[in-house]
Amino acid sequence: MANIAVLVKQVPDTNARIVISDDRVDLSAVKMVMSPYDEFAVETALQHRAASGGEVTAITVGGASADKVLKDAKAIGVDHIVRIDCDSYLDSNSLQSMISSVISEIGADVVYCGKAAADTGAGSTGPGVAERLGWASVSNIISATFSDTISVVAPVQGGNARISVVLPAVISCDKGNIKVRKPNVKGIMQAKKAQVDVKSANPSSSSISIISHSLPPSKPAGKTYEGGAAAAEVAQLLRDEANVI
Amino acid sequence: MSQTIVIAEIAKGAIHPTTAELVTAANALGSAPIVIVPCTDSTIADTAASIQGISKVIALKSDIFATYDASSWATAIDTIAPSGTIIASANPQSKDLAARLAARRNIPVVQDVVAIEGGNLVSPIYSGKAMQTVSLGGDAVVSVRANIFTASAQGASADVSVVDATGDVATAVEEFLARASTRLDVAEANIIISGGRGMGSPDNFSHLEKIADTIGAAVGASRAAVDTWEPISHSMQVGQTGKTVNPNLYIAVGISGAIQHLAGMRSSKYIVAINKDADAPIFQHADYGIVATWEETLPVLQASLSAMMN
Ligand SMILES: Cc1cc2nc3c(=O)[nH]c(=O)nc-3n(C[C@H](O)[C@H](O)[C@H](O)COP(=O)(O)OP(=O)(O)OC[C@H]3O[C@@H](n4cnc5c(N)ncnc54)[C@H](O)[C@@H]3O)c2cc1C
Ligand SMILES: Nc1ncnc2c1ncn2[C@@H]1O[C@H](COP(=O)(O)O)[C@@H](O)[C@H]1O
Numbered sequence: 001m002a003n004i005a006v007l008v009k010q011v012p013d014t015n016a017r018i019v020i021s022d023d024r025v026d027l028s029a030v031k032m033v034m035s036p037y038d039e040f041a042v043e044t045a046l047q048h049r050a051a052s053g054g055e056v057t058a059i060t061v062g063g064a065s066a067d068k069v070l071k072d073a074k075a076i077g078v079d080h081i082v083r084i085d086c087d088s089y090l091d092s093n094s095l096q097s098m099i100s101s102v103i104s105e106i107g108a109d110v111v112y113c114g115k116a117a118a119d120t121g122a123g124s125t126g127p128g129v130a131e132r133l134g135w136a137s138v139s140n141i142i143s144a145t146f147s148d149t150i151s152v153v154a155p156v157q158g159g160n161a162r163i164s165v166v167l168p169a170v171i172s173c174d175k176g177n178i179k180v181r182k183p184n185v186k187g188i189m190q191a192k193k194a195q196v197d198v199k200s201a202n203p204s205s206s207s208i209s210i211i212s213h214s215l216p217p218s219k220p221a222g223k224t225y226e227g228g229a230a231a232a233e234v235a236q237l238l239r240d241e242a243n244v245i
Numbered sequence: 246m247s248q249t250i251v252i253a254e255i256a257k258g259a260i261h262p263t264t265a266e267l268v269t270a271a272n273a274l275g276s277a278p279i280v281i282v283p284c285t286d287s288t289i290a291d292t293a294a295s296i297q298g299i300s301k302v303i304a305l306k307s308d309i310f311a312t313y314d315a316s317s318w319a320t321a322i323d324t325i326a327p328s329g330t331i332i333a334s335a336n337p338q339s340k341d342l343a344a345r346l347a348a349r350r351n352i353p354v355v356q357d358v359v360a361i362e363g364g365n366l367v368s369p370i371y372s373g374k375a376m377q378t379v380s381l382g383g384d385a386v387v388s389v390r391a392n393i394f395t396a397s398a399q400g401a402s403a404d405v406s407v408v409d410a411t412g413d414v415a416t417a418v419e420e421f422l423a424r425a426s427t428r429l430d431v432a433e434a435n436i437i438i439s440g441g442r443g444m445g446s447p448d449n450f451s452h453l454e455k456i457a458d459t460i461g462a463a464v465g466a467s468r469a470a471v472d473t474w475e476p477i478s479h480s481m482q483v484g485q486t487g488k489t490v491n492p493n494l495y496i497a498v499g500i501s502g503a504i505q506h507l508a509g510m511r512s513s514k515y516i517v518a519i520n521k522d523a524d525a526p527i528f529q530h531a532d533y534g535i536v537a538t539w540e541e542t543l544p545v546l547q548a549s550l551s552a553m554m555n
Contacts, residue, residue, distance in 0.1 A: 123337070155337065176479055209380050210377060216511075222532040225533075
């Protein structure tokens with residue numbers, strides 16, 4: 001029996017256009033979804049449960065609107081859903097402290113999370129939470145197998161390696177060969193009725209402040225050619241103009 | 246300005262040239278860094294000592310540095326590094342280490358920094374659709390993207406001290422898995438040529454491989470190609486749910502340029518697009534766009550590049 005936790009974050013749909021108003025990203029008109037890598041984390045957590053028995057708790061940190069991402073996780077099959085209630089900007093330090101204390105509180109032996117959230121792109125949360133808990137961690141796994149032990153495949157210098165993981169541990173998930181399941185009707189009905197366990201949190205003050213958000217500098221228009229014969233000229237330009245060959 | 250500490254980037258048992266870029270970033274944050282070289286053989290640290298703008302080199306020697314293990318590496322480096330701002334390279338392994346170190350010291354981590362402006366750190370958010378500028382109110386751990394900061398020059402001769410470290414490795418490698426192919430990985434390449442659904446079949450990727458071999462490039466792929474064709478492995482995927490790459494040259498062939506693909510390659514220095522559809526979004530991001538089928542374009546490209554390389 002394993003007590004399994006999975007971290008899920010709500011982020012803008014990856015198709016969404018990001019707009020800036022008053023030096024800050026404005027998400028008011030953007031559709032929010034589960035961060036793509038977190039789908040692989042949920043799937044891996046459910047596979048772990050299938051192999052070992054036990055229960056899966058999905059945890060998010062966010063405001064009330066983030067309940068949706070928990071309901072989505074519930075629809076796919078997690079047992080419990082927990083939201084740490086906090087809507088303000090959190091640096092890595094305060095975010096990880098909050099998550100770590102809830103992990104300790106629920107007594108999980110393994111935490112799955114995404115390789116990186118689609119908004120921050122950071123990949124800091126998994127290893128950071130592991131360090132705070134004093135646990136092992138493996139990041140960016142591309143597959144996992146469960147028998148008596150957990151064995152994962154993750155990139156190392158020069159290729160991939162099969163790594164055995166001794167619990168407790170935090171495991172962050174890449175896409176790899178992991179195929180995610182879709183919710184079924186029963187799951188969706190259960191998710192509708194499910195209660196979110198809301199936990200209050202007091203973020204510590206941050207030593208980082210956001211100065212501004214801005215759009216990336218736009219690229220000057222490139223040169224366009226018609227027809228494959230132009231490849232000869234482009235090859236010359238790559239050498240003589242761009243100096244990259 | 247507080248002390249800065251650079252964690253040297255090690256690849257194939259030697260100091261990677263990116264380390265000199267990290268020194269430039271440390272200098273921009275205000276001080277001459279201490280360079281820590283995690284190693285199994287301390288003689289490799291000597292090459293770090295010649296980077297200009299550093300205060301000293303510490304070769305941190307231990308068997309634990311033979312393969313990456315997040316917790317033992319973080320513990321050993323934390324023990325030797327003084328307090329200050331720690332700078333590492335923004336590759337997956339070093340980002341992981343950066344996050345561990347920051348958590349250990351209870352200080353924030355800022356990943357993927359691409360510019361330092363008056364002491365403020367700029368990094369991409371929302372997969373590069375926006376940029377975030379932050380100021381540090383104290384010590385932090387910062388990871389810096391490769392190929393962006395100018396490398397600090399060579400020619401110095403800083404002091405090197407050797408410190409032995411010990412540690413308990415928390416994760417055990419059972420076996421190294423041979424790579425499916427002996428090709429260069431997209432994450433390590435300075436030039437990448439990627440194919441998408443427009444390649445029509447996985448067999449046609451041989452045309453990309455031929456060009457890759459000519460110019461020393463890696464072969465990448467769009468998600469559509471990876472998900473449709475078994476032989477195109479996920480390790481080749483570039484984009485939102487694949488690898489984020491930052492090469493000098495990215496050649497996209499038969500790739501439409503969906504926002505999730507752009508997320509992984511838009512910061513490439515030069516982008517070439519080959520696509521038969523003049524309206525494909527990839528052309529808006531290309532420095533050189535060729536509106537044509539790959540069938541008529543790649544043979545010409547191959548011949549021109551071959552002629553140049555000889
Ligand atoms: C959450 C999420 C994550 C995603 N992550 C990724 C990711 O990591 N990476 C990624 O790439 N995508 C990702 N996608 C998918 C993305 O949205 C696109 O579906 C995908 O990038 C399309 O791949 P493509 O450009 O190869 O195919 P298509 O969009 O089908 O484009 C094929 C192109 O080939 C051209 N073409 C056809 N025949 C020829 C020919 N003979 N010669 C030249 N050109 C030709 C066509 O004009 C067309 O532009 C993700 C999507 C989602 C929702
Ligand atoms: N606010 C959050 N709530 C829940 N999980 C989170 C949150 N932020 C990050 N995570 C988890 O940590 C992973 C990595 O996030 P990041 O470190 O921001 O790249 C995400 O894919 C999630 O699994």
